[in-house]
Amino acid sequence: MTSHVFATYIIETSxxxxxxxxxxxxxxxxxxxxxxxxxxxxVRARFAAQVExxxxxxxxxxxxxxxxVGDPDLRRRARLRLRFPLGNFGPSLPNLMxxxxxxxxxxxxxxxxxxxxxELPQEFAxxxxxxxxxxxxxxxxxxxxxxxxxxxxIKPSIGLSPEELAEVVGDLAAAGIDFIKDDELQANGPSxxxxxxxxxxxxxxKRHADRTGKMPMYAFxxxxxxxxxxxxxxxxxxxxxxxxxxxxxxxxxAGLEFLRSHAAVPIHGHRAMLGAIARSDQVGxxxxxxxxxxxxxxxxxxxxxxxxxxxYESDAEVLAAIEAVRTPLLGLTPTxxxxxxGQWGGLAHATYSAVGTTxxxxxxxxxxxxxxDGAAAxxxxxxxxxxxxxxxxxxxxxxxxxxxxxxxxERFGPVRV
Amino acid sequence: MTSHVFATYIIETSxxxxxxxxxxxxxxxxxxxxxxxxxxxxVRARFAAQVExxxxxxxxxxxxxxxxVGDPDLRRRARLRLRFPLGNFGPSLPNLMxxxxxxxxxxxxxxxxxxxxxELPQEFAxxxxxxxxxxxxxxxxxxxxxxxxxxxxIKPSIGLSPEELAEVVGDLAAAGIDFIKDDELQANGPSxxxxxxxxxxxxxxKRHADRTGKMPMYAFxxxxxxxxxxxxxxxxxxxxxxxxxxxxxxxxxAGLEFLRSHAAVPIHGHRAMLGAIARSDQVGxxxxxxxxxxxxxxxxxxxxxxxxxxxYESDAEVLAAIEAVRTPLLGLTPTxxxxxxGQWGGLAHATYSAVGTTxxxxxxxxxxxxxxDGAAAxxxxxxxxxxxxxxxxxxxxxxxxxxxxxxxxERFGPVRV
Numbered sequence: 001m002t003s004h005v006f007a008t009y010i011i012e013t014s015x016x017x018x019x020x021x022x023x024x025x026x027x028x029x030x031x032x033x034x035x036x037x038x039x040x041x042x043v044r045a046r047f048a049a050q051v052e053x054x055x056x057x058x059x060x061x062x063x064x065x066x067x068x069v070g071d072p073d074l075r076r077r078a079r080l081r082l083r084f085p086l087g088n089f090g091p092s093l094p095n096l097m098x099x100x101x102x103x104x105x106x107x108x109x110x111x112x113x114x115x116x117x118x119e120l121p122q123e124f125a126x127x128x129x130x131x132x133x134x135x136x137x138x139x140x141x142x143x144x145x146x147x148x149x150x151x152x153x154i155k156p157s158i159g160l161s162p163e164e165l166a167e168v169v170g171d172l173a174a175a176g177i178d179f180i181k182d183d184e185l186q187a188n189g190p191s192x193x194x195x196x197x198x199x200x201x202x203x204x205x206k207r208h209a210d211r212t213g214k215m216p217m218y219a220f221x222x223x224x225x226x227x228x229x230x231x232x233x234x235x236x237x238x239x240x241x242x243x244x245x246x247x248x249x250x251x252x253x254a255g256l257e258f259l260r261s262h263a264a265v266p267i268h269g270h271r272a273m274l275g276a277i278a279r280s281d282q283v284g285x286x287x288x289x290x291x292x293x294x295x296x297x298x299x300x301x302x303x304x305x306x307x308x309x310x311x312y313e314s315d316a317e318v319l320a321a322i323e324a325v326r327t328p329l330l331g332l333t334p335t336x337x338x339x340x341x342g343q344w345g346g347l348a349h350a351t352y353s354a355v356g357t358t359x360x361x362x363x364x365x366x367x368x369x370x371x372x373d374g375a376a377a378x379x380x381x382x383x384x385x386x387x388x389x390x391x392x393x394x395x396x397x398x399x400x401x402x403x404x405x406x407x408x409x410e411r412f413g414p415v416r417v
Numbered sequence: 418m419t420s421h422v423f424a425t426y427i428i429e430t431s432x433x434x435x436x437x438x439x440x441x442x443x444x445x446x447x448x449x450x451x452x453x454x455x456x457x458x459x460v461r462a463r464f465a466a467q468v469e470x471x472x473x474x475x476x477x478x479x480x481x482x483x484x485x486v487g488d489p490d491l492r493r494r495a496r497l498r499l500r501f502p503l504g505n506f507g508p509s510l511p512n513l514m515x516x517x518x519x520x521x522x523x524x525x526x527x528x529x530x531x532x533x534x535x536e537l538p539q540e541f542a543x544x545x546x547x548x549x550x551x552x553x554x555x556x557x558x559x560x561x562x563x564x565x566x567x568x569x570x571i572k573p574s575i576g577l578s579p580e581e582l583a584e585v586v587g588d589l590a591a592a593g594i595d596f597i598k599d600d601e602l603q604a605n606g607p608s609x610x611x612x613x614x615x616x617x618x619x620x621x622x623k624r625h626a627d628r629t630g631k632m633p634m635y636a637f638x639x640x641x642x643x644x645x646x647x648x649x650x651x652x653x654x655x656x657x658x659x660x661x662x663x664x665x666x667x668x669x670x671a672g673l674e675f676l677r678s679h680a681a682v683p684i685h686g687h688r689a690m691l692g693a694i695a696r697s698d699q700v701g702x703x704x705x706x707x708x709x710x711x712x713x714x715x716x717x718x719x720x721x722x723x724x725x726x727x728x729y730e731s732d733a734e735v736l737a738a739i740e741a742v743r744t745p746l747l748g749l750t751p752t753x754x755x756x757x758x759g760q761w762g763g764l765a766h767a768t769y770s771a772v773g774t775t776x777x778x779x780x781x782x783x784x785x786x787x788x789x790d791g792a793a794a795x796x797x798x799x800x801x802x803x804x805x806x807x808x809x810x811x812x813x814x815x816x817x818x819x820x821x822x823x824x825x826x827e828r829f830g831p832v833r834v
Contacts, residue, residue, distance in 0.1 A: 029602065030573055043576035047608070063480040066698050067729025088575055090606040094640050094667040098601050098689050102664070105692025106728035113692075156447055158505055159460035184515050185446065189507040191464070223511050226643060226675035247519070250511040252669015258643035272515050275522025275530075276694050276701045281483050284693045284701075311523035312484025 003086040003121035006052065007100040007289075012077045012112035012282070014070025017054050020109055021080050025049035027107060028099050029088060047088055049099070052081040064111035065282050075111055091123035093293055094254050105283055112282040118289045122330055124296055128257065130332030131300040133266035135359045138300060138336055141242045141266065142217040144178045148348070148358040148386035150379055151179030151217075153340070153365040158186050162200035165192070169201050173208040173216050175376035176383075177368070179361060182221035184247050184272045194220060194232055202239040219245035219268035219301075226251060229259050237264050249273035253297050260298025268338070269299030279312060287317075288324045295325070295335050301361055306339035307354075308347055308416060319354045326357065336361050343367055345385030345405045349398070350416035352389035362386070372407050380404040420503040420538035423469065424517040424706075429494045429529035429699070431487025434471050437526055438497050442466035444524060445516050446505060464505055466516070469498040481528035482699050492528055508540035510710055511671050522700055529699040535706045539747055541713055545674065547749030548717040550683035552776045555717060555753055558659045558683065559634040561595045565765070565775040565803035567796055568596030568634075570757070570782040575603050579617035582609070586618050590625040590633050592793035593800075594785070596778060599638035601664050601689045611637060611649055619656040636662035636685035636718075643668060646676050654681050666690035670714050677715025685755070686716030696729060704734075705741045712742070712752050718778055723756035724771075725764055725833060736771045743774065753778050760784055762802030762822045766815070767833035769806035779803070789824050797821040 013020035029049040057077045064075065082100075089095040101115050131137075139145055154160070154168060172180055188194045201218055209215035222232035222244045229251065233244050245268035248256050259267060277284045287304075294302055304321040305313050313321075318339075325337040337360050339351065344367035352358070364382055371378030381404035388398030395415050399405050409415055430437035446466040474494045481492065499517075506512040518532050548554075556562055571577070571585060589597055605611040618635055626632035639649035639661045646668065650661050662685035665673050676684060694701045704721075711719055721738040722730050730738075735756075742754040754777050756768065761784035769775070781799055788795030798821035805815030812832050816822050826832055 030576060043573055047576040061480070063478070063699075065696055065729065067696070067731065067734075087608045088602065088606055089604060092605060092641050094642065094664065095604040095606065097667045098604065098640065098664055101693060102601055102667075102689035103692070103728070105690065105696055106730070108727070108729040115693075156460055159447060159464040184519055185505065187506060187512040187515065188509060189505055189512065191504045223515065224509050225511065226669075226671045227678055247511065247515055250514045250519075251671045252643075254643045254668045254672045255675075258672075261644055272519035273522065275520070276518060276532075279482055279484070279522055280697045280700050283697050310525070311520070312482065312525040313523070314484065317484075 003123055005084045005086060005096060005100065005121065006119040007082050007084065007115060008117040009080045009082070010057070010077065010112060010114045010116055011080055011110050012059070012064065012075055013110050014072065014074040015109055017056065017076055017078045018051070021051040021054055023109055024080070024104055024107065025051055025082050028102065028104055029084065047085060050083045052083050055079045060281060062112070062282050067108050068111035069108045070111070077112065086121060086123060091127045093124070093128065093257065093296060101285055114282065114284055114286060115289050116286040118292055120292065120330065125330035125332060128296045129298070130296055131298055131335050132260065132263060132333070133300045134333035135336050138217070138266050142178045143214045146358070147383070147390065149178045149336070149361040150382045150386070151181065151361050151363045152177055152368045153181050153183055153363055154186065155365055155369045157183035158191070160192065162192065162196045165197060166200040166204050169218070170204045171375050173205060175379045177216050177379050179217045179219070181219035181245055181268060181363065184221060184270050187221045187223045188232070194222060195235060198235055198239045198241065202241060206240060215242070217243045219243040221245045223247045223250055226255050226258060229255070230262050233259065233262060241265065243268055245270055247272045248294055248299065249277070253293050256294065256299060257297040263298065266300035267298055268301040269294055269303065271303040287321050291321070291324055292329055295329055295332055299335055301336045301338050303340060304337045305341055306343045306347065306362070307351055309341035311341055322355050322360070334359070338363060340365070344412040345381040345408050346395070346413060346415035348382070348385035349389045349395040352386065358386060358390050367408065367412055370411065371404070372411055373404065377404040377407060381408040420540055422501045422503055422513060422517065422538065423536040424499050424501065424532060425534040426497045426499070427474070427494065427529060427531045427533055428497055428527050429476070429481065429492055430527055431489065431491040432526055434473065434493055434495050435468070438468040438471055440526055441497070441521055441524065442468055442499050445519065445521055446501065464502060467500045469500050472496045477698060479529070479699050482530070484525050485528035486525045487528070494529065503538055503540060508544045510541070510545065510674065510713060518702055531699065531701055531703060532706050533703040535709055537709065537747065542747035542749060545713045546715070547713055548715055548752050549677065549680060549750070550717045551750035552753050555634070555683050559595045560631045563775070564800070564807065566595045566753070566778040567799045567803070568598065568778050568780045569594055569785045570598050570600055570780055571603065572782055572786045574600035575608070577609065579609060579613045582614060583617040583621050586635070587621045588792050590622060592785070592796045594633050594796050596634045596636070598636035598662055598685060598780065601638065601687050604638045604640045605649070611639060612652060615652055615656045615658065619658060623657060632659070634660045636660040638662045640664045640667055643672050643675060646672070647679050650676065650679060658682065660685055662687055664689045665711055665716065666694070670710050673711065673716060674714035680715065683717035684715055685718040686711055686720065688720040704738050708738070708741055709746055712746055712749055716752055718753045718755050720757060721754045722758055723760045723764065723779070724768055726758035728758055739772050739777070751776070755780060757782070761829040762798040762825050763812070763830060763832035765799070765802035766806045766812040769803065775803060775807050784825065784829055787828065788821070789828055790821065794821040794824060798825040
């Protein structure tokens with residue numbers, strides 16, 4: 001097996017950069033703190049990770065990681081690319097992670113250590129089929145062949161009885177929504193068990209489909225113990241559901257892959273807890289690297305956040321995340337980027353002009369539930385805005401033409417242009 | 418269901434502390450960015466997370482997290498305790514995490530946000546049995562009823578052929594070791610597949626057991642896709658193996674729990690990648706909180722690092738980690754703390770005087786493989802040191818009495834007292 005994996009890191013260190021790079025490569029392949037018997041030059045040659053490149057970067061001013069050692073005045077920052085022999089771990093995602101994202105985060109010689117990208121050989125796609133539905137499969141199931149896919153989140157997040165949930169879903173279906181999802185806080189608790197939610201929601205969606213020929217996709221949050229995922233999935237599918245949602249970091253990337261191996265409907269991949277791994281600029285795994293593993297593991301939809309969101313990410317970071325998810329990966333079926341958090345129609349033109357596609361699932365929670373004229377006006381405001389953006393109009397054209405959008409702006413403005 | 422979960426965080430914010438605490442509690446229970454229909458006062462009362470206490474702490478001087486907002490001059494730090502109704506998620510570990518460790522890490526109002534402790538009600542132990550073997554079961558299987566359990570890691574980490582591995586294991590067994598583990602980088606790659614390692618190692622261990630009545634415990638690293646864990650485990654058990662190792666963060670805590678539900682031998686829980694989540698003092702999940710989930714998920718052994726280790730953690734942090742793992746949790750079988758990284762006999766007295774127990778698995782890699790007089794002297798040096806410490810002697814007594822320990826000090830010194 002002569003293929004390789006390339007991993008790119010940002011590091012800071014007070015060691016000479018080349019020395020730190022060699023330590024990192026050694027720690028993650030053949031090394032220990034003393035050279036031992038049977039660690040021959042041949043073993044080192046065949047199994048050692050190699051330093052491909054070191055590109056020095058300016059320091060950012062962020063604090064060194066706790067426990068890092070060395071003279072602070074010597075600290076330097078660099079982008080580092082390492083090459084790992086695939087034969088060390090084989091095309092196994094969990095074992096890949098041991099090499100490229102294992103103990104290295106604990107190295108005291110590193111004042112910053114962040115995995116920012118992975119380049120994987122074809123063997124991974126040979127073993128992992130990736131998304132089973134992706135953009136095309138999702139569009140087909142929700143009967144939305146073109147234009148932005150407009151979705152929403154059940155609000156309030158938790159606390160609705162199954163009967164109230166059915167009412168909300170009925171309203172949203174009547175409003176013309178393409179997609180509805182459970183909140184990540186709503187899974188299988190005793191106050192609203194999954195089975196009760198499925199039993200309440202699916203008849204409403206089916207009646208709507210019988211009347212209109214279109215059934216909104218509902219992503220039931222089936223996150224739970226691994227041993228319950230199949231049964232949860234089967235419960236949704238048996239009731240005619242067309243999507244399951246899983247919090248990827250809570251079942252684990254490996255749990256997602258397990259679910260994928262069983263899934264008969266698209267998997268809506270929520271990224272709750274990602275901030276614990278990805279938010280620091282000094283340690284962890286950046287979204288760009290993480291999303292590749294999530295796609296190989298089978299995420300049909302993947303949350304990227306949206307511009308002007310209520311969380312910490314800048315618009316530039318969000319747009320880079322959407323671009324990352326849309327970048328082809330080893331021939332896999334394309335995953336749908338999911339834009340959410342603070343989304344409303346006034347962000348459509350700015351988003352579209354940056355990403356140039358409507359192969360997006362745009363979730364508007366408060367923006368639809370909280371539209372001054374109700375959910376139907378909320379959905380209309382989103383559709384009007386995205387259709388206008390796709391036609392190449394200015395935002396002002398859309399606002400001139402759309403009453404629901406003007407009314408949305410009264411509550412959610414200002415418009416982004 | 419009237420039980421509650423208490424979660425403790427360290428936060429920094431430029432908002433008034435009470436306001437930030439309320440935002441965090443709201444985001445993780447009933448909140449969204451606009452109040453919506455059906456979000457009644459009753460819903461808020463039953464489902465909202467409550468702020469239990471706010472204890473201001475001095476700032477540490479660490480940088481604010483990227484994307485945080487607010488006047489830096491107003492920034493304050495606090496320890497915050499929140500109470501979550503168990504009914505929101507039920508005793509499901511993945512769904513617990515959505516509430517206590519989900520989107521909150523992405524809140525831009527927080528310049529630091531770290532989960533440092535969890536207090537869980539008995540319902541979790543009713544659902545999750547925790548370790549199946551723990552301290553007593555591990556001691557019984559390795560026939561080491563008292564004293565520190567002395568172990569080692571196969572070195573070099575990767576690159577040995579099955580035949581070479583068998584030789585190394587034979588040497589270690591002859592040296593009187595209690596426990597041997599694969600490196601976390603050695604799993605099921607094409608260069609040394611698990612099946613080949615098991616086939617090479619187990620006959621050596623069995624022959625040793627036939628001769629001596631004692632079979633060292635070998636922790637085969639079975640980390641892989643979730644769907645392969647059962648087969649990997651069964652392969653080890655069918656060959657007479659007495660332990661499996663899993664990298665908890667790579668199969669996920671949920672993957673560990675899945676493995677536990679099937680396991681017939683102790684699970685050696687490796688913590689590779691934990692630094693990505695736990696190293697920053699500004700974001701993520703501290704070991705103290707994480708280890709509770711790992712124990713509930715069934716880790717019989719759990720890596721805590723050791724003092725004077727080669728990684729970033731201070732001795733105080735390591736000792737706190739060992740203490741955390743040894744602290745009773747909901748009546749679960751006690752998990753074995755695993756001390757590793759740079760461990761040798763000269764650390765025994767300092768460790769024992771701090772932790773006061775030998776219910777520990779102490780792994781010495783280079784310290785045994787690299788002992789100047791070979792592995793048997795390496796093991797003897799560890800046993801001599803720990804037995805002396807347990808007898809209440811000074812380190813100097815042990816060094817006066819033990820040639821293997823004196824020889825170890827020549828290479829691995831200085832001694833910690």
